[in-house]
Amino acid sequence: VGNISWTCIQLALEDFYADARHAGYRTRLKLHLRDTGLDAVEAASAGIDLLKNVCVQAIVGPQTSTQAKFLAELGNKSSVPIISFSANSPSRSGQTPYFIRTAWNDSSQAEAIAALVQKHSWREVIPVFEDDDSNTRFIPDLVGALRQVDTHVSYRCKIHPSATEADLKSTISSLKENWTSVFVVRMSHTLARNFFKLAKDEGMMDRGFVWITAYSLTDIFDVVGSPALDVMQGVIGLKPYVQDTVELHKLSQRWRKKYQLENPGISASIPSVYGLYAYDTIWALALAAEKAGYVNSDFGPSVTNNGSTDFDRIDTSKAAEKLRGSLLDVTFMGMSGNFCIADMQLVSVNYTIINIIGQKRKVVGYWTPGSGISGSLNVKADLGTIRWPGDNENVPRGWLLPMNKTLQIGVPVKPGFDEFVKFENGKPKGFCIDVFEAVINALSYDVPLHYKPFADKKGNSKGTYDDLVYSVYRKGI
Ligand SMILES: *[C@@H]1O[C@H](CO)[C@@H](O)[C@H](O)[C@H]1NC(C)=O
Ligand SMILES: *[C@@H]1O[C@H](CO)[C@@H](O)[C@H](O)[C@H]1NC(C)=O
Numbered sequence: 001v002g003n004i005s006w007t008c009i010q011l012a013l014e015d016f017y018a019d020a021r022h023a024g025y026r027t028r029l030k031l032h033l034r035d036t037g038l039d040a041v042e043a044a045s046a047g048i049d050l051l052k053n054v055c056v057q058a059i060v061g062p063q064t065s066t067q068a069k070f071l072a073e074l075g076n077k078s079s080v081p082i083i084s085f086s087a088n089s090p091s092r093s094g095q096t097p098y099f100i101r102t103a104w105n106d107s108s109q110a111e112a113i114a115a116l117v118q119k120h121s122w123r124e125v126i127p128v129f130e131d132d133d134s135n136t137r138f139i140p141d142l143v144g145a146l147r148q149v150d151t152h153v154s155y156r157c158k159i160h161p162s163a164t165e166a167d168l169k170s171t172i173s174s175l176k177e178n179w180t181s182v183f184v185v186r187m188s189h190t191l192a193r194n195f196f197k198l199a200k201d202e203g204m205m206d207r208g209f210v211w212i213t214a215y216s217l218t219d220i221f222d223v224v225g226s227p228a229l230d231v232m233q234g235v236i237g238l239k240p241y242v243q244d245t246v247e248l249h250k251l252s253q254r255w256r257k258k259y260q261l262e263n264p265g266i267s268a269s270i271p272s273v274y275g276l277y278a279y280d281t282i283w284a285l286a287l288a289a290e291k292a293g294y295v296n297s298d299f300g301p302s303v304t305n306n307g308s309t310d311f312d313r314i315d316t317s318k319a320a321e322k323l324r325g326s327l328l329d330v331t332f333m334g335m336s337g338n339f340c341i342a343d344m345q346l347v348s349v350n351y352t353i354i355n356i357i358g359q360k361r362k363v364v365g366y367w368t369p370g371s372g373i374s375g376s377l378n379v380k381a382d383l384g385t386i387r388w389p390g391d392n393e394n395v396p397r398g399w400l401l402p403m404n405k406t407l408q409i410g411v412p413v414k415p416g417f418d419e420f421v422k423f424e425n426g427k428p429k430g431f432c433i434d435v436f437e438a439v440i441n442a443l444s445y446d447v448p449l450h451y452k453p454f455a456d457k458k459g460n461s462k463g464t465y466d467d468l469v470y471s472v473y474r475k476g477i
């Protein structure tokens with residue numbers, strides 16, 4: 001995600017100042033890159049270094065929520081905006097007034113997933129998620145949204161970020177023992193790749209199962225490549241809807257060229273929505289910087305520019321404070337859509353619903369805040385045909401009979417009233433059996449069943465109807 005976005009960030013800077021509309025601008029953004037990986041401590045120390053020694057006016061891009069959490073505090077301490085286009089809200093907004101997410105409101109995605117679940121009448125769902133900061137808000141939001149549509153979440157499957165293969169295996173086995181077969185997955189790309197591979201080995205990417213991925217996993221292909229898709233056949237995923245424009249098409253082409261130059265040997269086809277958010281973030285910052293109308297006196301000389309990273313000596317920045325104000329007010333038409341910040345995050349709109357089929361990601365429909373799920377953005381329409389796991393076009397019913405179990409049916413054995421029920425050559429016959437089988441056949445799924453005569457070894461009745469009912473109750477026919 002870092003590499004994909006960095007290419008976007010550079011392109012954004014190029015494009016912004018090459019645009020005739022910005023020819024008269026007196027401010028210029030200058031980028032200082034720090035590659036911290038996913039480590040929270042590295043990100044923190046890079047943040048302190050940037051604030052103290054480079055005196056940056058804004059920090060873009062703590063990638064994970066754990067990184068964002070600490071940097072957000074640092075931003076609060078120094079009055080420097082910390083902007084993330086990929087981290088999910090680590091805390092309630094408002095607590096850290098200098099942390100801005102230039103990504104969509106996560107809660108809206110929870111509603112979209114709930115709508116998808118309701119559309120298919122699944123009554124029970126199991127969220128499967130990485131137990132880290134990125135999910136502390138999302139999972140309760142998801143459970144709340146599901147409750148609104150009368151869907152139960154009786155079990156939440158948490159996975160530790162550093163789970164080993166053995167841990168994942170035992171988690172997957174426990175999922176398999178549940179009746180519920182609808183899962184909503186949200187975890188990092190690395191974990192997800194292993195998880196789906198093991199789930200496939202366990203036969204859980206097969207007929208009857210439903211896997212829904214939240215955004216970020218929907219783009220896993222763009223980040224980790226096609227091996228991910230091989231084990232994710234039939235998965236459906238949500239993704240922020242981005243309108244296909246001429247500008248976007250041109251940007252994607254330039255991005256592909258530049259990305260391949262900078263990351264030889266790694267194939268990537270599109271900048272992903274995170275990349276577009278990164279692009280728009282830089283554009284917004286450049287607009288905000290000009291609007292903030294800096295004057296020289298905003299930039300005080302740095303007192304402690306001696307390479308130290310001690311914590312207490314971070315000065316608050318007046319210039320950055322102004323920048324925050326104007327950034328929150330910026331609106332423009334960006335690559336990812338209308339850029340507009342409310343509640344410290346990008347205002348979210350429509351989602352695209354994707355189905356992974358072969359090496360393709362097929363768009364099967366949309367979710368819009370006003371009108372919910374539809375096959376088309378502009379008119380109400382059915383969803384496109386979804387190929388569920390196991391190359392199946394029938395909508396899975398959302399639960400599975402436990403393995404190797406059959407329904408045992410007790411049948412009375414008695415003389416008389418043969419029209420209702422009797423045994424003939426070991427097979428039950430009669431009106432009651434006809435009705436029962438008509439009902440079973442009307443079900444949209446198979447029920448393995450077995451008729452057991454209520455008789456002793458000689459074929460004589462073992463008792464009255466009351467005895468039979470009691471035996472059924474004791475599971476002892
Ligand atoms: C990302 O970029 C860094 C620095 O340019 C490079 O060392 C690294 O190999 C790249 N990683 C990927 C996965 O492209
Ligand atoms: C942010 O800073 C303000 C004032 O400097 C302080 O009152 C507030 O508690 C801080 N918030 C956090 C989360 O540190």
Ligand SMILES: *[C@@H]1O[C@H](CO)[C@@H](O)[C@H](O)[C@H]1NC(C)=O
Nearest residue numbers: 093105106107108111343345
């Ligand atoms: C995000 O969306 C949810 C539901 O759509 C809404 O309740 C919430 O206020 C929004 N904003 C934040 C900051 O979560």
Ligand SMILES: *[C@@H]1O[C@H](CO)[C@@H](O)[C@H](O)[C@H]1NC(C)=O
Nearest residue numbers: 303304305306307308309313
């Ligand atoms: C950096 O500057 C501070 C304050 O001026 C001083 O206390 C500290 O010893 C200096 N550190 C180094 C490594 O020179």
Ligand SMILES: *[C@@H]1O[C@H](CO)[C@@H](O)[C@H](O)[C@H]1NC(C)=O
Nearest residue numbers: 243337349350368371377378
């Ligand atoms: C979202 O979908 C609605 C129709 O359902 C459409 O009117 C609106 O333009 C879409 N918004 C964006 C930003 O694409």
Ligand SMILES: *[C@@H]1O[C@H](CO)[C@@H](O)[C@H](O)[C@H]1NC(C)=O
Nearest residue numbers: 173176177401402403404405
């Ligand atoms: C189901 O039955 C098959 C064959 O009879 C057996 O190999 C398998 O282990 C059983 N599965 C479970 C979960 O009992």
Ligand SMILES: CC(=O)N[C@H]1CO[C@H](CO)[C@@H](O)[C@@H]1O
Nearest residue numbers: 154155174175177178179180
């Ligand atoms: C409904 C149900 O069977 N839930 C179980 C799913 O698996 C977990 C872990 O084994 C159990 O704790 C749940 O009770």
